[in-house]
Amino acid sequence: MESAVSTEGQEIRPRLSDATLRDSAHMAGVEFGPQDAAIIADLLVKTGIELVEVGMISGPNSKDADLIEATHEAIGPERSMSLVVVRDRQQVATALDEAQRLGVHHIMYSIPTSEQHAKLKLGSPSPRFLEALAKSAITQAKDRGFHVTFSGEDGARTPKERLVPYVTAGFAVGADRFRVAETVAYLSPWQMQDQIASLTEIDGSEIEIHSHNMLGMAVANSLAAIRAGAKWISATVGGIGERGGNAPLAELLMALRIVHGDDRFDLSHLTELSKVALRGAGLGTAFQSGPTSPHAFAYELPGQLTNPEAYETVPAELVGNSRELLVRTRLTPALVKWALKDSGLTVDVDEFTPWLITRQEETGRHLLDRDGIRKAAVDFQAI
Numbered sequence: 001m002e003s004a005v006s007t008e009g010q011e012i013r014p015r016l017s018d019a020t021l022r023d024s025a026h027m028a029g030v031e032f033g034p035q036d037a038a039i040i041a042d043l044l045v046k047t048g049i050e051l052v053e054v055g056m057i058s059g060p061n062s063k064d065a066d067l068i069e070a071t072h073e074a075i076g077p078e079r080s081m082s083l084v085v086v087r088d089r090q091q092v093a094t095a096l097d098e099a100q101r102l103g104v105h106h107i108m109y110s111i112p113t114s115e116q117h118a119k120l121k122l123g124s125p126s127p128r129f130l131e132a133l134a135k136s137a138i139t140q141a142k143d144r145g146f147h148v149t150f151s152g153e154d155g156a157r158t159p160k161e162r163l164v165p166y167v168t169a170g171f172a173v174g175a176d177r178f179r180v181a182e183t184v185a186y187l188s189p190w191q192m193q194d195q196i197a198s199l200t201e202i203d204g205s206e207i208e209i210h211s212h213n214m215l216g217m218a219v220a221n222s223l224a225a226i227r228a229g230a231k232w233i234s235a236t237v238g239g240i241g242e243r244g245g246n247a248p249l250a251e252l253l254m255a256l257r258i259v260h261g262d263d264r265f266d267l268s269h270l271t272e273l274s275k276v277a278l279r280g281a282g283l284g285t286a287f288q289s290g291p292t293s294p295h296a297f298a299y300e301l302p303g304q305l306t307n308p309e310a311y312e313t314v315p316a317e318l319v320g321n322s323r324e325l326l327v328r329t330r331l332t333p334a335l336v337k338w339a340l341k342d343s344g345l346t347v348d349v350d351e352f353t354p355w356l357i358t359r360q361e362e363t364g365r366h367l368l369d370r371d372g373i374r375k376a377a378v379d380f381q382a383i
Contacts, residue, residue, distance in 0.1 A: 012260045014226045014233045017051040018044050018249060019210065019241070020277055021067060022083055025056060026242035028298035028326035029282065029367045034070035036280030040237065041071045041080065043273040047253075048265040051081050051106065053234070058085035059094045068102050081106035081149065084141075087122070092137045096144055106147045108179065109137050113166055114154035116310045117183070120303065121153075127162055131169040142174040149177040149208065156182035156211075160198045168202050177206045179234065182221060185214035185244060185313050189224035200229030208232030214244030214296065214313055219255055222247045237277040243311065244296045250274060282328075282367070300327040302334035325370050331357050339373035347377050355380060 021037050024030045032040070041052045054071040055064030062068070064082075071080045084095045084107045099107055111134055112118045115125040122129070134150055141148045150170050152158060158166075167178050180196065187195060192209070199207050209225035209232070211218040222233045239248035250270045256262035297316035299305045308315075308323060316323045325339055333349045336356070340347070356376050360368070368376075 012223075012226050012256075013262060013264070014222075014256070015051075015231055016049050016249075016252075016265075017053055017081070017208065017232060017234045018049045018236060019053040019234050019246065020044075020236040020249075021052065021054040021071065022056065023053075023236055023241040023246055024281060025064070026301070027240060027281075028242070028295055028300040028324075029328045030240065031282075031328055031330075032067060032280050034066045036276065037067045038070045038074035039276050040273065040280070041074045043269045043276065044237075045075045045079055046266060047249075047269045047273065049249075050079070052079060053081045053083070053108070056083045056085060057095050057098050057102070057104070057107075058087075059091065060098050062098050062102070065102060068104065072103055077103050077105045080104075081108055081147075083108045083110055084137075086111050086133060086137050088133075089136050089140070092140055096141060096146070099146070100144065104146070106149070107141055108149040108151055109134070109141075110151045110153050110181070111137070112154055113152035113158040113163055115162075116157075117154040120307055120310055127166065131166055134166065134170050135173045138170055138173050138175045148175050149179055150175050151179035151181050151210070153181050154183040155180040156192065156195060157184050157186045160195070163195075164198055164202065167199055167205065171202060171204050177208055177232065179208040179210050179232075180225070180230075182209070182211040182218070184311060185212045185217070187217075187221060189217060189220045192221040193224040193228040196225045196228035196230050206231050208234055210234035211247050212241065212244055213239055213246060213248070218245075218247035219252050222252060223255060223259070238274050238283075240277060240281055240283070242295075243298075294324075295326070297321050297323045298326040299323070300325065300330050300335065302332065302338060305335070305338050325368075325373070327368050328365050329357070329360060331360070331368070336373060339370045340377060343374050343377075345374060345377045345381070347380055352377060352380050 044052050055068045068082055082104045086109050112121045119125040138148055207230040209222050209230050211221045235249040235252050236246040237249050239245035253265050304311050333353045336349050336353050
């Protein structure tokens with residue numbers, strides 16, 4: 001089969017990274033253990049994935065340390081990448097200390113670029129503030145010898161006049177790659193191609209696309225980005241990821257093989273990989289990505305539950321779905337307050353939350369939704 005080519009006559013041969021072991025941390029109720037992480041990472045590398053993204057680091061004593069270390073042991077730190085949370089200069093410094101302690105080689109910064117997300121997470125939508133924050137974080141990491149990918153969270157929804165100067169500034173201080181995160185599914189393939197083209201024109205740029213699948217176009221948008229000059233695609237096994245999921249790896253590799261004649265990848269591992277990942281995630285074989293999935297509008301972060309308009313292209317009700325809390329171990333007082341709102345139940349949240357966490361540990365860490373938390377509150381009141 002002949003290879004498809006872009007409009008410029010170049011072969012479409014993207015490099016692939018996989019974010020299953022990182023994006024799953026944002027997916028309600030999904031948590032991988034070190035053993036599953038090692039198996040998944042090994043199978044991904046055998047499939048031909050160049051970079052396995054694992055864990056998040058925000059400071060000392062990272063909760064994902066076991067996952068990161070297990071992945072390093074399985075495939076080596078040179079084949080893995082960890083997300084480093086960016087809030088301010090000092091926080092970045094302590095997070096980089098932790099990344100060095102864990103032996104991380106490749107890091108990714110995720111910085112919100114849209115006005116909605118920047119204001120929500122950083123307290124300021126100012127483009128100058130974003131550029132200064134990114135340049136400081138990138139410079140700190142490059143000075144320590146890290147390979148640096150910086151990402152525009154909600155980048156697909158960020159206007160060009162805001163995004164292009166930000167990306168230009170990052171590459172100017174030494175960043176190695178920029179990831180366009182379609183955090184909120186928003187663009188058609190032709191719109192994505194136009195958005196990416198404005199970035200690939202930047203001198204020295206290397207662009208990656210990380211697309212979410214709420215509109216069912218994550219694979220199509222990823223391929224459109226490559227046609228526009230992007231070099232990398234980020235995917236996940238089975239489309240695992242927050243809300244509607246991510247670009248599903250198997251479908252993406254099949255599209256590359258069938259549509260573009262790309263036979264570089266060993267597809268024989270995909271079924272085993274999907275079984276291991278879906279079992280480890282506690283999803284079973286019934287998990288599907290897209291807006292009708294039970295996880296499409298499920299959250300375990302308080303900010304997502306209280307500010308859903310920042311994360312949803314359409315409201316859950318439009319597709320007959322519903323917004324829900326789903327959490328296993330990442331339970332916080334803020335989540336409990338949300339679950340108990342308008343329930344008529346009155347408990348001391350600061351006392352009830354640790355009690356419920358302990359009960360979760362004793363009963364096998366089953367998945368909790370709003371009703372489950374309310375039922376537990378009734379039990380707590382009876383004590």
